Amino acid sequence: MVKKRGKHKHKASSKKHAKKAHNAPKHHAGKPKKEHTALKDTLHHLEILAEEQKTxxxxxxxxKKEEEIEHKEDQIVKEERKIEKETEKVEGLEKKIVKEVQARPLRKFDIKDINKGIIGAFIGVVAHFGFIYGKEIAKQISTSRASLILFFSYFMIIVLMYETGYRDIKEKRLLRILPKRATLVYLTSLVVIVVIFLLFNLINISEPIELYKGVAVTSVLAALGAGTADLIGRN
Structure with a gap:
């Protein structure tokens, strides 16, 4: 009886060891699967990070490309503005050229045309008698009349330059009264008269009154000629 009990106990213990041995591999096989899943998650997370960095x-x-394009667009806009300004300038010059080249018909006859006619007539008449009979006329007039002729010459050059409408003159005045341009042109004409008298030996220094009268008689022609020459041209 004792021997049978020992055998029964031995068989029971062997069954337990067999069960443990059979269950042991299941416990150790679960760990690699978890580690493999965690590694996959980490790799997937790293891939996502890499894609985000690339993006x-x-x-x-x-x-950067958009900034470069905007910068180029700004430069193009500036160049276009410059071209527009240059185009406007060219168009303005073309209009001026057209105005200067095109025919200008005469306007209605007005007071300026009368002044021009008077000036032209004086130039023609005085040109004929100025140097031909100037010296003889100077002998027949008085000093006061010679002074009146000088004043009249100055008045005529003012009318020619400022009242006939040949040119628009914008200038300052001498002593706030005398027109600067007309005064300088008039004084220049008187100097030219003296120089011409010297060239043609028509001056007598010993008779200053006769010289004064001769300059006065010739001053009308000289002043009108000088004023006309000053008005000719663009500047």
Whole structure:
């Protein structure tokens, strides 16, 4: 009886060891699966980070390209503005050229045309008698009349330059009264008269009164000629 009990106990213990041995591999096989899943998750997360970095770099590149394009567009706009300004200048010059080249018909007859006619007549008449009979006329007039002729010459050059409408003259005045341009032209004409008298030996220094009368008689022609020459031209 004792031997049978020992055998029964031995068989029971062997069954337990067999069960443990059979269950042991299941416990150790679960760990590698978890580690493998965690590694996959980590790799997937790293891939996502890498893609995000690539996307960020791409966005930065796109932004840089957009900035370059905007900068080029600004330069193009500036160049277009410059071209527009130059075009406007060219168009303005073309209009001026057309106005200068095109025919200008005469306007209605007015007071300016009368002044021009008077000036032209004086130039023609005085040109004929100025140097031919100037010396003889000077002998027959008085000093006061010679002074009146000088004043009249000055008045005529003012009318020629400022009242006939040949040119628009904008200038300052001498002593706030005398027109600067007309005064200088008039004084120049008197100097030219003296020089011409010297060239043609028509001056007598010993008789200053006769010289004064001769200059006065010739001053009308000289002043009108000088004023007309000053008005000719563009500047």
């Amino acid at each position: 960020g770099h791409k966005i930065e590149d796109v932004e």
